[in-house]
Amino acid sequence: MERGDVRLTTDPAPAVAPAPRRRGRRGRALSYLGALPFFLYVAVFLLLPVGVLAVEAFRATDPVTFEETWSTDSIMAITGGAYRRAYLGSLELSVITAVLGAVLGLALAVAVLRARRGRLLRRLVLTASGVLANFGGVPLAFAFLATIGNAGVVTALLTDTVGLGGFSLYSLAGLALVYLYFLIPLMVLTITPALEALRPQWREAADNLGASGWQYWRYVGGPVLAPPVIGATMLLFASAFAAYATAKALVGSSVPLVTLQIANALSSNVIVGSENLGKALALGMVVLIGLVMAFYAWVQRRTQRWLS
Amino acid sequence: MTTLAEGVAGAGSVAPRTPVRAGRRRSGAWRFAVLVLLGLYFLIPIAASVWFTVRDRGRGGVTFQHYVEIPGTEGFTAAFTRSLGLAGLTVVIVLLLMVPTVVLVDLRLPRLRTTVELLTLTPLVLPPIALVVGVRSVLSWAPDYFLNTPLADAFFALQEPSLPWILVLVYVVLALPFVYRALDAGVRGADLRTLTEAARNLGASWPRVLVSVVLPVLRTSVLNAAFLTFALVLGEFTIAAILGFETFPTWIVRISGSAPQLSVAVSVLSLVVTWMLLLLISALDRRRGTKESS
Numbered sequence: 001m002e003r004g005d006v007r008l009t010t011d012p013a014p015a016v017a018p019a020p021r022r023r024g025r026r027g028r029a030l031s032y033l034g035a036l037p038f039f040l041y042v043a044v045f046l047l048l049p050v051g052v053l054a055v056e057a058f059r060a061t062d063p064v065t066f067e068e069t070w071s072t073d074s075i076m077a078i079t080g081g082a083y084r085r086a087y088l089g090s091l092e093l094s095v096i097t098a099v100l101g102a103v104l105g106l107a108l109a110v111a112v113l114r115a116r117r118g119r120l121l122r123r124l125v126l127t128a129s130g131v132l133a134n135f136g137g138v139p140l141a142f143a144f145l146a147t148i149g150n151a152g153v154v155t156a157l158l159t160d161t162v163g164l165g166g167f168s169l170y171s172l173a174g175l176a177l178v179y180l181y182f183l184i185p186l187m188v189l190t191i192t193p194a195l196e197a198l199r200p201q202w203r204e205a206a207d208n209l210g211a212s213g214w215q216y217w218r219y220v221g222g223p224v225l226a227p228p229v230i231g232a233t234m235l236l237f238a239s240a241f242a243a244y245a246t247a248k249a250l251v252g253s254s255v256p257l258v259t260l261q262i263a264n265a266l267s268s269n270v271i272v273g274s275e276n277l278g279k280a281l282a283l284g285m286v287v288l289i290g291l292v293m294a295f296y297a298w299v300q301r302r303t304q305r306w307l308s
Numbered sequence: 309m310t311t312l313a314e315g316v317a318g319a320g321s322v323a324p325r326t327p328v329r330a331g332r333r334r335s336g337a338w339r340f341a342v343l344v345l346l347g348l349y350f351l352i353p354i355a356a357s358v359w360f361t362v363r364d365r366g367r368g369g370v371t372f373q374h375y376v377e378i379p380g381t382e383g384f385t386a387a388f389t390r391s392l393g394l395a396g397l398t399v400v401i402v403l404l405l406m407v408p409t410v411v412l413v414d415l416r417l418p419r420l421r422t423t424v425e426l427l428t429l430t431p432l433v434l435p436p437i438a439l440v441v442g443v444r445s446v447l448s449w450a451p452d453y454f455l456n457t458p459l460a461d462a463f464f465a466l467q468e469p470s471l472p473w474i475l476v477l478v479y480v481v482l483a484l485p486f487v488y489r490a491l492d493a494g495v496r497g498a499d500l501r502t503l504t505e506a507a508r509n510l511g512a513s514w515p516r517v518l519v520s521v522v523l524p525v526l527r528t529s530v531l532n533a534a535f536l537t538f539a540l541v542l543g544e545f546t547i548a549a550i551l552g553f554e555t556f557p558t559w560i561v562r563i564s565g566s567a568p569q570l571s572v573a574v575s576v577l578s579l580v581v582t583w584m585l586l587l588l589i590s591a592l593d594r595r596r597g598t599k600e601s602s
Binding site for chain 1: 338339340342343346349350352353354356357359360361405406408409412413416417420424427428430431432433434435436437438439440441442443444445446477478480481484486536539540542543544545546549550557560561564568571572574575576578579582583586587590591
């Protein structure tokens with residue numbers, strides 16, 4: 001644990017001891033050769049597909065001659081109409097669920113970590129979070145369908161007892177409810193290490209100096225937690241923005257979401273050039289995420305400067 | 309980027325002992341409220357799903373018919389074994405790729421650490437659907453440009469529906485962040501540099517160091533990484549659906565129309581079984597931790 005503590009206050013640069021160099025330059029070259037498979041793999045299976053996306057989004061297929069040309073038609077098409085709505089819908093859903101998920105996940109993580117005799121509870125919550133956050137959206141979608149879908153158990157219960165039927169699972173609000181089911185666990189997993197790194201001594205020191213609980217969080221806990229909380233919220237945003245399985249299994253394609261539009265564009269064999277449209281939409285997603293991450297990096301640098 | 313991914317792979321990490329402060333009972337109320345409310349939010353769908361699947365609509369009462377039916381349902385065996393195979397292959401490849409890289413970067417190439425970290429964490433924020441659209445474009449080169457060359461044959465072989473290797477190769481990319489985090493935590497926690505230097509000074513060869521020092525030290529991290537990857541592949545939907553292969557999750561979606569209760573039964577079962585396995589692994593992890601009093 002001491003290791004984790006140190007990283008909070010100092011730069012994470014590892015203390016590099018001068019390695020014994022017996023083989024000099026040749027050994028070094030050999031080491032680089034050992035790292036080559038990794039870089040090759042990433043180049044072929046991560047960078048190449050994204051690069052191809054960036055190029056082929058600017059290609060167009062002529063509907064008559066099937067000739068390929070350079071064109072910005074697809075890029076133009078995705079900035080308006082249904083596609084624009086899809087981007088906005090995705091952004092709205094991801095921002096709302098990311099913020100809600102971050103707040104609720106943080107609350108849950110704090111509550112679990114501080115619980116008395118909570119070792120079992122904590123292990124249960126952490127492992128359950130691992131499953132819900134990583135296992136994927138299809139099982140979750142079906143669990144919610146069985147609960148508050150049209151024929152769901154709770155739906156039946158509510159309509160029978162209160163006569164309530166206003167809420168629809170097949171809407172943005174319904175999707176948000178399901179998204180939180182994997183975003184809150186993701187927040188718990190991501191923020192728990194940062195919470196564990198908050199040393200109880202800091203709280204004791206603040207208490208001894210006469211600080212109130214609010215003052216502790218305002219001047220000590222808050223500033224230390226801010227960077228990891230912002231980072232985790234970004235991760236939640238990216239995760240909600242990219243979610244496809246849950247939406248597909250729940251609503252088919254009746255809700256404006258960009259992931260659903262991409263899948264539609266790819267599966268449509270009728271319209272020539274819809275493949276290029278799918279690439280343009282996907283490229284748009286990458287660019288948006290890139291912008292958000294650049295903003296995040298900027299914020300992170302700012303907060304770090306403010307902390308030091 | 310580092311803090312962003314901090315702990316995504318932390319399901320099995322050993323937690324420090326946090327002394328609980330005496331007093332301050334006042335704030336216990338909101339914790340209790342949070343635990344109860346979120347507990348209800350997380351338990352109700354699971355409970356409702358179980359009820360949805362065991363309720364006998366015809367006669368009333370309880371039936372386990374939908375659970376019993378699972379193994380015999382059309383397509384289940386093929387899809388599930390395919391997913392298991394894909395998961396196994398992904399675990400093997402990602403470990404073969406990442407264990408040497410992480411160890412090498414830690415021991416001999418610390419200058420590459422930032423680059424490796426950045427590259428492995430990219431799939432965490434890159435939407436899988438964007439990645440798979442790119443992969444699809446690359447795969448379509450085979451009929452478009454490379455027809456009748458060995459390369460095209462290789463491309464087609466990757467897309468064999470019974471065992472789509474292309475899925476394995478893409479899943480390795482998706483698993484990179486989790487595997488890297490788990491292995492990196494293991495390497496940092498073990499002070500590998502000192503251990504390997506000691507072994508080298510005592511006259512061990514590099515291969516010997518790798519097998520008898522590095523791997524045993526990283527055992528828990530490797531287990532953690534392997535399990536996370538396995539769960540990831542078993543649950544992955546987007547890539548398989550877009551590339552048009554039938555795996556376990558796409559099969560669930562396909563049968564959900566004709567057999568809604570069965571699809572819910574499979575979903576609940578897969579969640580609970582995965583959770584049990586993870587609990588088991590974390591228990592093993594902890595026992596090891598206390599035995600070595602780390």
